Every structure is written in structure tokens, then in C-alpha cells.
Amino acid sequence: MYQKGSDRLLLYPHAAARTQYRVYEGTKEIFTNAFAYAGNLETVILPASLAAFGESAFYGCKKLKSVGVPEGVTTLSPYLFADCPALATVSLPQSLQSFEATAFSGDTLKTVYYTGTAAAYKALVGSAIPSSVKVIPSHVHNMSVREVKKATCGATGVSTQTCACSLAVSVITPKTGNHTFGQWTVVKEPSFTAGGVNERSCSVCQKVEQVSVPRLTALPDGEAFFVKDDENKLIYVYPNVTVNMLTAGIAGLSTVSGRDMVPCGGDTLLATGMVAFIPIDPDADPETVQLADPYLIVVQGDLDGDGVIGAADARLALRNSVELDALDDAQTAAAKVGGADIVSATEARLILRASVELEDPAEWLAALNKAA
Ligand SMILES: [Zn+2]
Numbered sequence: 020m021y022q023k024g025s026d027r028l029l030l031y032p033h034a035a036a037r038t039q040y041r042v043y044e045g046t047k048e049i050f051t052n053a054f055a056y057a058g059n060l061e062t063v064i065l066p067a068s069l070a071a072f073g074e075s076a077f078y079g080c081k082k083l084k085s086v087g088v089p090e091g092v093t094t095l096s097p098y099l100f101a102d103c104p105a106l107a108t109v110s111l112p113q114s115l116q117s118f119e120a121t122a123f124s125g126d127t128l129k130t131v132y133y134t135g136t137a138a139a140y141k142a143l144v145g146s147a148i149p150s151s152v153k154v155i156p157s158h159v160h161n162m163s164v165r166e167v168k169k170a171t172c173g174a175t176g177v178s179t180q181t182c183a184c185s186l187a188v189s190v191i192t193p194k195t196g197n198h199t200f201g202q203w204t205v206v207k208e209p210s211f212t213a214g215g216v217n218e219r220s221c222s223v224c225q226k227v228e229q230v231s232v233p234r235l236t237a238l239p240d241g242e243a244f245f246v247k248d249d250e251n252k253l254i255y256v257y258p259n260v261t262v263n264m265l266t267a268g269i270a271g272l273s274t275v276s277g278r279d280m281v282p283c284g285g286d287t288l289l290a291t292g293m294v295a296f297i298p299i300d301p302d303a304d305p306e307t308v309q310l311a312d313p314y315l316i317v318v319q320g321d322l323d324g325d326g327v328i329g330a331a332d333a334r335l336a337l338r339n340s341v342e343l344d345a346l347d348d349a350q351t352a353a354a355k356v357g358g359a360d361i362v363s364a365t366e367a368r369l370i371l372r373a374s375v376e377l378e379d380p381a382e383w384l385a386a387l388n389k390a391a
């Protein structure tokens with residue numbers, strides 16, 4: 020019987036028939052009289068975590084034959100093993116700092132093992148144990164280990180470690196952490212605007228592990244992340260595509276400029292209204308190269324030219340659909356999302372949905388790709 024929510028053993032049923040008992044590993048204290056008059060108990064396995072015994076904790080255990088006090092216990096309480104007439108062998112740890120003369124009814128003991136030195140034993144015990152008792156100081160435990168409960172990836176196990184000296188302790192063995200993970204499953208598909216999430220779980224302990232998946236930079240089927248419309252001199256790209264990504268994808272393209280015709284750095288995000296100059300002959304000498312007409316960059320859904328799809332873009336599309344605002348060619352192309360021929364409230368709504376990731380611009384470009 021344990022005190023609720025604590026690591027203190029309060030009471031052992033003294034009439035229990037079992038001859039051996041393993042105190043729950045993790046227990047730190049065995050309370051006063053806890054095992055008193057446990058008439059059938061012959062051996063007890065104490066937890067390696069034990070720190071203290073209450074008074075008379077094993078008083079009157081008539082059949083208790085041997086007991087090993089775990090390393091870490093510092094005090095043997097009064098009458099701890101008193102009136103245990105069968106108790107012949109005890110093992111004491113060098114961690115003991117005080118020794119209560121009444122802890123044993125000395126005349127029953129035959130052998131005392133002690134892990135400290137003979138001098139330390141003498142200083143600790145003095146004459147509390149009769150000199151007729153055989154003392155084996157400087158004892159070194161030779162533990163044999165038996166697994167009681169195998170540790171798993173997610174749960175600790177228990178083993179008992181016993182020594183011929185009569186020490187028997189239960190030890191918690193740590194979780195292995197070797198999970199048995201199944202296949203990765205998709206929690207969230209990556210899109211061109213946001214990364215995705217995959218997860219897998221352990222079939223033994225159900226631990227779940229997640230990884231993030233980078234956002235797409237190319238169409239899943241291997242097509243490029245842009246569509247070049249040579250007839251209308253437009254290059255459609257996904258949001259979040261940089262100048263460098265585009266120049267890597269179009270032969271000979273070396274410069275992309277802003278609306279102000281100032282060349283952009285390679286890490287600049289492409290935005291609607293930027294201009295790309297593509298050489299007629301991609302292999303020509305850069306000094307004398309002849310440039311074709313400029314192409315306008317179109318990021319579908321990005322009307323205001325900041326490269327990002329937001330509510331402001333949806334508002335521009337809506338105002339255009341009711342003729343409150345005029346859009347230029349690049350903006351108009353950016354507003355005709357999903358393969359539309361005109362800009363209406365439907366396109367404005369799609370753009371608004373894309374701004375909160377309810378719509379995937381990848382599908383707009385895929386639709387364009389099909390149409391081309
Ligand atoms: Zn030993």
C-alpha cells in the first residue's frame with residue numbers, strides 16, 4: 020500500500036502468503052512498521068532508489084532469512100530488523116553513516132557483508148553487533164542481472180540484480196528509444212507558397228514524429244515552375260520564385276529588372292511587372308548580344324507587384340471587375356487566375372482564398388500549362 024502520489028511504501032499486508040516480495044522500483048522510503056509481522060516473508064528485493072527506512076519497518080518478520088541494504092541508505096532506524104529470529108545474513112552498504120544498536124537482534128546474525136573497510140565498519144557498528152558474528156568487510160558485489168520487465172522504446176523496464184551476499188535490488192532500466200516507425204504519411208502537401216508536413220508513428224509506443232517538407236520549386240511532374248508565353252511575351256511564375264531560379268531555368272537569361280528597369284539581385288523574389296530580357300541567340304557573346312523584346316513577369320494572384328498574394332491583390336481584381344480600377348497588361352494576366360479569360364468577382368475570390376492558402380497557385384499554372 021502506497022501513499023497516494025508518493026514514493027513511500029506505507030503498509031505491506033502482513034498475512035500475505037508469498038515468501039518473496041519486490042518493493043516497487045522507484046520507492047524512496049519504507050514507512051514505520053510497513054512490513055512488521057509479515058510472517059511468511061523470507062527475502063525482500065529492495066529498490067535501488069531506496070533512501071530511508073522507518074522505525075521497526077521489518078519488526079517481527081519471523082521467517083526473514085537475509086536482507087541486503089541498498090547503497091545510498093544512510094541510516095538504519097531503531098528496531099528496523101528486530102525480532103527477526105531467522106535473519107542470518109545481512110549486507111550493509113558503505114553509505115551508512117549511523118547505526119542504531121537496536122536495528123538487529125544481534126544474537127540471530129551469522130554473517131555481515133559490508134562494502135566499506137574493516138576500520139569503517141568498526142567506527143560505524145562498534146559493539147552493537149556481537150564480535151562472534153562473521154564480518155566480511157571490503158566486500159565487492161558481483162551482481163547477476165535478471166530482467167523482470169523488458170524496457171521498450173517508450174517504456175522503462177525493470178531488472179533485479181542480486182549478489183551472493185544477499186543484496187537484491189530492483190533497478191529501473193531506461194527506455195531504449197529504438198522506435199519501430201511505420202511509413203511516412205502526408206499530413207500536409209507542400210505547395211508553392213508553403214512547405215508541407217509528413218509524419219510517422221511508432222507501432223509499439225505510438226510516438227509520433229513529424230518532419231517538414233520544403234515548399235515546391237518545380238511542378239511535381241518535373242515541369243518547370245514557370246510558363247513562357249512567347250506570343251504575348253509573358254513569363255508566368257509561381258509566387259516565391261527568385262530571379263536566380265528563373266535565370267537557371269531560361270537559357271541565356273541573365274538580367275531581370277524591376278518596373279523601374281533597375282536590374283534586380285539574384286535573391287529578389289519575382290513579382291508581377293518585372294521585366295526579363297532574353298537574348299535571341301542564347302549562345303551569343305554577352306557584349307554584342309541581341310535582345311529579344313522584353314518579357315513581362317507575371318506572378319498569378321500578385322497584382323500589386325510585391326510578389327506575394329494578399330488581400331490587396333484580391334481587392335484590386337474586384338475593383339477592376341467593376342471598372343473602378345484599370346490594370347496594365349501584366350496585372351491583367353496576373354488576375355486571370357485558373358485559366359480565366361476575364362477578370363471577375365470569381366477571380367477576386369480565388370485570389371483571396373490563395374492569400375490564406377485555401378487555393379494553390381500551382382494549379383493555376385498547371386491550367387495555363389495545359390492550355391499552352
Ligand atoms: Zn554483494
Ligand SMILES: [Zn+2]
Nearest residue numbers: 172198221224
Ligand atoms: Zn516507440
